Each structure stands twice: as C-alpha cells, then as structure tokens.
Amino acid sequence: MARGRRDRADAVVESVDAGVAELTPDRERARAWTLLIDGAPQSHVDLDDPAHLSFAYQRRLGHIIDLVAPAGRPLHVVHLGGGAFTLARYTAATRPRSTQQIAEVDAALVQFVRKHLPLDPTARIRVRSTDARAALAKVPDGWADLVIADVFGGTRTPAHLTSAEFLTDVRRALRPEGWYAANIADGPPLTHLRGQIATAAGAFERLALAADPAVLRGRRFGNAVLLAADRELPVAELTRRVAGDPHPGRVEHGRALAGFSGGAAVVNDADAKASPLPPPGTFTS
Secondary structure, X not given: OOOOEEOHHHOEEEEEOOEEEEEEEOOOOOOEEEEEEOOEEEEEEEOOOOOOOOOHHHHHHHHHXXXXXXXXXXXXXXXXXXXXXXXXXXXXXXXXXXXXXXXXOOHHHHHHHHHHOOOOOOOEEEEEOOOHHHHHHOOOOOOEEEEEEOOXXXXXXXXXXXXXXXXXXXXXHEEEEEEEEEEEEEOOOOHXXXXXXXXXXXXXXXXXXXXXXXXHOOOOOEEEEEEEEOOOXXXXXXXXXXXXXXXXXXXXXXXXXXXXXXXXXXXXXXXXOOOOOOOOOOOOO
C-alpha cells in the first residue's frame, strides 16, 4: 500500500508496523480525527480541544486523570501504549506543566501520528518507540503519579503486560500514593478480565472497575477500565462521573468486585496469555 496516500473523504492512510493506519476526519469537529488500525477504531483526537474525549473508555481514563490529584496540579504520567497520544494530550491540556512519558512499540505509527496530529511543542511529553514493559523498566523508582496501560498489538493486549511480574514493576515505578489504570478488552465469559482483577488484587490494596453494564454482565465484548492503588479511591465521585457520561457506565469495587472476579487465579509470566480477539466487526470504545 502506498504510504501517506489520501482517499475517501480526505482520510489519510499509511502502512505501519501493526498494519494499516487510517485517520478519518470527524465531520462534527473541525480539526478532530479518529485513528483506526486495520479498520478498528483506536483513538479520537481533537487538535482544537484536546480536553475533549470521545471514546467511552478514554473518558473513563480521563476521569481517573482528573481525580488522581487536586485539579490543575502537574503530574508525572507514564503511558504504556501511544495510539494517537489522546490521553497525554488531555493531561497536558488539563494539567499544564505535567511531565509525561509515552511508550509505543510501533515506530511507524509514532511517526504517522506526529506528522498528521502534531503534539503541542510546549508540552512536556516524551515519546519512545519501544516495548511498553522495557520502557517501564527504565522509569525511576517512585517517579510516577499515574501509570496508564492501554496497549494493544492489533486488537489484543500482549501477554507480558498482563502478569503479576509486570504489576510488580508498575508498583516500583509509582509513588506510594500513585495509581495504576488499565484498559482491558474482553467478552463472555470474561475469563481474561476476571484474571486481571485477581492479578491486580494481589499487587494493590484498593481496586475499582468501570465498564458498560452489558460488558460486566457478559452480554457483549467491550472495554473495562481497571483502577488500582494502595490508598483509598474516590469511588463515589468516579461512579458519579462514569454514570453521567454520554454512554453511562457502572463502577464496581470492594466486595462486589472481589465477588465478580469469581476466585480467578493470579496471572504470572509463565502462564500469561494475550487478551482475547474481539468478534469480527466488533467496535470497542
């Protein structure tokens, strides 16, 4: 496929390491674009309003960015998985002077996004074209206020980013009061999601999970956002925000979340598996 060609409705299409990347314009917002990889929507970016989050799972991660510290306070954030850098842009817009690191293994995708959706040159955002776990290993001990894992190789989270050993390194990189958040995609019977909850419960004292109720009931494939920390979480406020989204979600925590995990086993490197493939034609957001 030709690199950088334009076709239908001014979309931009280019071959990247993971497949075919496409940016399609948002007809309702002048400088907004959706990034797709092999036809699957990955990210939405509004260059005029980077605080606008369109996808439901990104809105839920945005709520976490809002709540991890008092409003406006700069953060140290590690983003594992880059996409179109949507959440790093959001953090820079809502918390100026934040210092952020992005790890995105697809170097061609990084260049594609930088070319067509350039970052604000004043934002303190460093992008590394490297494996997420390798990048995490280089983060200084106790540096991060927040680590966000939103990593998909195509449509699956790689196995080595689902294990207890991975979360041990996340904890090392976090400040004692820091938070870990992960975007997890799964469908019925939710075996992968339950395993990820059990694994996080073995690493952190407090957990919360935000998702579409239909996903939590195992009725369809979709995204769930897992939040973990070693301090009390603002569950009531997170619940209020998630419930008020354009696509309302539900938040589970405490005993209800422990019961939801159903006694699933902790995932270790030796037995870790990539997240399941979505059914054909599934759009997770």
